[in-house]
Amino acid sequence: MVTLAEVAQHAGVSASTVSYVLSGKRSISANTRQRVERSIRELGYHPNAGARALASSRSNIIALMIPLRTDMYVPVMMEIAIAVATAARTHGHDVLLLTGEEGPDAVRRVAGSGLADGMILMDVELDDERMPLLRATDQPSVLIGLPADTTGLTCVDLDFRATGALCVEHLAKQGHQDIAVIGEAPAVYERHTGFAERTLDGLRTRSRELGVRLLHRPCEGGYDAMAVTLARILDERPDTSGIIVQNESAVEPLLALLRQQGRAVPEDVSVVAICPDQVATQASVRLTSVAIPAQEMGRHAVEQLVAKFEGRGSDEVVLLAPELTVRGSTGPAPTRP
Amino acid sequence: MVTLAEVAQHAGVSASTVSYVLSGKRSISANTRQRVERSIRELGYHPNAGARALASSRSNIIALMIPLRTDMYVPVMMEIAIAVATAARTHGHDVLLLTGEEGPDAVRRVAGSGLADGMILMDVELDDERMPLLRATDQPSVLIGLPADTTGLTCVDLDFRATGALCVEHLAKQGHQDIAVIGEAPAVYERHTGFAERTLDGLRTRSRELGVRLLHRPCEGGYDAMAVTLARILDERPDTSGIIVQNESAVEPLLALLRQQGRAVPEDVSVVAICPDQVATQASVRLTSVAIPAQEMGRHAVEQLVAKFEGRGSDEVVLLAPELTVRGSTGPAPTRP
DNA sequence: AAATCGTATCGAAGCGCTTCGACAACCTAT
């Protein structure tokens, strides 16, 4: 393994000079710089990560804590993770993958060991046990998702409240008066996951303002659960003409069931989904949807964190504005006979 | 930040003693050990990762290289990634997430900098440009997936050849004579991804042995592409009574189309899927399927790698045996009129 | 001509840990 000292010797300069060429923290004559750079190339030198971390107390690593659960929104998480990794690289950082399994201990471990310079947490719950720790340590961090109390924290998320409102507006504008919301699995609401509750809040508030009726039902994924949920909804509100789905694994079953029951989309029923674009475009009907801007969230989180490393950056909550893309699954409400 | 030296002082011993308590590499009296452990707890000491890596030249980090593409098998990748992270922790390692973006450079960077003790590569292509590098460096590595030439490499994968054979057998045993295979997107085959080709090989070989007719068609995901593909298949081989799908995003469209055309599953057509269990059980028909053992693959890869760290472990190819789970989507072939 | 300054380089200290050899202190076998 090639060391700094070897490069220095090869280039006929001192070790510190090589270090300064690498970091650019002091001016180096063009001549020397070129000699050093040539030696680095010829010897195939790579700085030793451990030594660098020790001497500079900066590891150039960002820890990313993803949930252990693989029951929900997996492609979105993956997309965020990849966006984080990609963005981190452009800032000269690598990404350490932590699963939620360790819970708060992981925060302690990473902060304590100097393994990472900062961390990004996904799947934040409203009352998350990691928050007190995060506030206590001086380890910079950014959350993807929103806890109940955001004081002293930096967060990035889709504005789910606005998302809910946007969906209702879109349907109401087309004359729909009875709207059903098919949500995530009951467990998600029981866990008080922030995004689910905030969406619901947005949906309810806006529908109240617009004077449309709203019925919300959680739903496990899959065909069978969907059949039961849909039957109950149509039983309670036979005039339902608009459906908003916020549950990836309920989308296709819903469409299949509607088709089976002879309800045409969008002629008889309009459907709006809150889901990744991929799901919306690959469904059996191209769905009008609000996408989860995974890429943007990941990139944003990294940039906030890097800003903190450099002393700029502040504790703020960034809510990304939702965008509704109209595709083929929504249209005017049918006129009642 | 608490250091080893501070712990030593607090416990009234030397720094090296604390180190030996931590590593267990020399015997320590029960008395001293307890005093030290108590100090560690009271001071909230965490060893500094950089210093440790520098002194021991072991970072306790495993690099995991995942593909950048998010167009295929995302949940499986995620599951593997999580399994790797979890397994790594049980062996005292953390996981560094590398995207395929950097390609071979990432291998050089990680090996050169001592950032990780070894690496696990996913999404290996048959003729992968990273392989020569991997063979050249002394950085231990394990592949998830199989390149064309496996000499000098350690690989873990599902036995896709056996998987193909198993699917054909299952259908043939029930009397199906005309079997169609709906595969991955054409791009996957053009890229010469190992698993796709090996599956196909297993399918073809076994169907020849059993004397059944086999028709293979690649297929983009989604409803529209599936409609075209299915129409072509039924046009060419109207007697097709068994279908094998190896394409997650084609599963649900296929079922929807069959239903729409009045072909009952499994009465008229039997369907076998090669996909994660989650997809098979959540589909509108519970699918007979061969699962991708993501957890097991991840765990296995980590264990092979850790074995290499410790000097045991060898270059071998581990092919996990496929298991076919019979659910509701397969039955006897219909008797021809 | 001396004083001042900026630029380019070097030497040395030190980051927090592991590990090796040394050395007491004690226990056994002669």
Next chain:
DNA sequence: ATAGGTTGTCGAAGCGCTTCGATACGATTT
């Protein structure tokens, strides 16, 4: 009682890098 083994602990060297003065030297100003 002495040689030889254990067992438990310590001190010091060093891992490869960053970074802080210090220094040397040419360019500028007084």
